[in-house]
Amino acid sequence: MTMIAAGDGTAAGAAAARREAPEGHSRSAARPAVVEAKGLSLVFQTADAPVRALDNIDLIIERGEFVSLIGPSGCGKTTLMRVIADLEQPTEGSIRINGSTPEQARLARSYGYVFQAPALYPWRNVERNVQLPLEVMGMSKEERTARSDRALETVGLSGFKKKFPWQLSGGMQQRVSIARAMSFEPDLLLMDEPFGALDEITRDNLNVHLLDLWNRTNLTVVFVTHSIPEAVFLSSRIVVMSPRPGRIVEVIDSDLPRGRDLDIRETPAFLEVAHRVRVALREGHSYD
Amino acid sequence: MTAVAEAGRGRSSSGAAARGWGRLRQGRALPVLVVLGAIMVLWYLAALWLNAPRTIEQFQREDRADYSIGELAAAAWSMERPVLPTPGQIAADIWKTTVDTRITSKRSLVYHASVTMSSTLVGFALGTVLGIAIAIGIVHVPTLDRSIMPWVIASQTIPILAIAPMIVVVLGNLGFTGILPKAVISAYLSFFPVTIGMVKGLRSPDPLQLDLMRTYSASRTQIFSKLRWPASLGFLFPSLKIGIALALVGAIVGELPTGAQAGIGARLLTGSYYGQMVPMWSALVVSGLLAMICIFAVSAVERAVALARGGRA
Ligand SMILES: Nc1ncnc2c1ncn2[C@@H]1O[C@H](COP(=O)(O)OP(=O)(O)O)[C@@H](O)[C@H]1O
Ligand SMILES: [Mg+2]
Secondary structure, eight states: OHHHHHHHHHHHHHHHHHHHSOOOHHHHTTSOOSEEEEEEEEEEOOSSSOEEEEEEEEEEEOTTOEEEEEOSTTSSHHHHHHHHTTSSOOSEEEEEETTBOHHHHHHTTOEEEEOSSOOOOTTSOHHHHHTHHHHHTTOOHHHHHHHHHHHHHHTTOGGGTTOOGGGSOHHHHHHHHHHHHHTTOOSEEEEESTTTTSOHHHHHHHHHHHHHHHHHSOOEEEEEESOHHHHHHHOSEEEEEETTTTEEEEEEEOOSOSSOOGGGGGSHHHHHHHHHHHHHHHHHHTTO | OHHHHHHHHHHHHHHHHHHHHHHHHHTSHHHHHHHHHHHHHHHHHHHHHHHHHHHHHHHHHTTOOOOOHHHHHHHHTTOSSOSSOOHHHHHHHHHHHHTTSOTTSTTOHHHHHHHHHHHHHHHHHHHHHHHHHHHHHHHHOHHHHHHHHHHHHHHTTSOHHHHHHHHHHHHHHTTOOTHHHHHHHHHHHHHHHHHHHHHHHHTOSOHHHHHHHHHTTOOHHHHIIIIIHHHHHHHHHHHHHHHHHHHHHHHHHHHTTTTOSSSHHHHHHHHHHTTOHHHHHHHHHHHHHHHHHHHHHHHHHHHHHHHHTTOOO
């Protein structure tokens, strides 16, 4: 209980610091990396044979980065995210989040998690779904309303506060779940194929929104996708993974400018990065 | 003024009639009416078949040999002490003992129904609270799941007719008489569906909804109040409907061993003592109506709750 209370203060403090004085990339090196995984492995014990979902993962994600994890189904993208979020325990290796253990980071509410499915609570309307984490954190009603208004504004759903999940399209539901993850202004956003089930147009739209948000704040994003254009469009770094066992085959730095619009997808620079990702994915596959 | 009001009333009643016809045509009411009609025909035939021997005896005692089938039927359907009373006789008796009798009278079915209903409702409330409490325990404490659940199930395999007198005697010895022993029997029957439904309901949140709470580092109490409890409400109401019907059965059964002076059960008992089928059938029909009213009331609350939670109307 005490730990949770202490964690509360830290999260709020960190969020406040980010709002008041956004730090440049230059200073971020002085702080511990947001994610630091060394020799990370995770084996699931299943009924028939053990599954090596993660194998010897080394990955450092710095503050303010937008990192995409890309790879075929079953290569351990979700598992890696869940380890970062302290929803899954690694069997070997070490992982630090902001210099502390994943559990401490979770208790400090240092990340917001967007699942593959919206996972809205059907008995709560949009506004009250977005306020769910704020209620858990014990914020006052005024504070909750102010924050949910701001988050819904960001995802363009201000007019839908009183609607219930079943009254929204899939894309709108997923935007609500993004607003919910951002409502308490975490420094780290973990997004597991958030736009996987959406149509191309909605997806482009949300990509632009997300990138804009990332540009305006000093948010760190870890983003799972199996779309190459999406990964290249959004990311500052792309981690290409491969299955059985789940491992990293290549990490590709993108030197595309930070402020981008959808038209960049036609440029040679973009296509060149996309090509490198495609080649890496193919290499990953040639193992089996 | 009056004319306007009358006109308004006329329109609304013709509207209701139109809706009634609409329903008939849509085939919702028609099958029900057809079945009801078939039951009535069969009932009158059965009453004739069962009451005829005694009617014939009666005719023979009166030295009447030349009676038509029509006369026989008329006599069999209007016996004072029939083996099987007709729906008409039952309806007339219910009318006599409800509308035509003062509520305070011991002959009033409304009085007896209210006695049974009060212990039904107290027992239902006790059983619901107990059922929910057990379910919360089972869902949150793994050892309770293993240790209590078998007893919960075993409790319902014992015939209530065997256990009801024991409860009445034991509580009577402790000085509890009147409504409480009956309510305890009602609670004993009605907690079970509530426990089963709520265990299922409290476990109904999917893993993602639970993971979400974990990412917020929510406490167990918060997970309960913000996720498990609201998720379980959809399972609670169907259980409550079964529970309240069982509570009514429990209250009636609880009135039998006490030789109670009041209540639907007492009416059934006196009817069977004196071989009076008509009051027994009246009591039976009224208990059926009470069960319907109870279930209807629970459904109304269910709908109101669903609407408040944004359900599809
Ligand atoms: N809870 C679990 N129990 C057993 N095996 C699991 C579990 N979760 C994931 N796996 C297995 O681990 C591997 C990686 O899964 P996952 O991380 O979901 O892949 P991805 O998200 O990249 O599609 C898969 O082979 C999957 O079947
Ligand atoms: Mg996945």
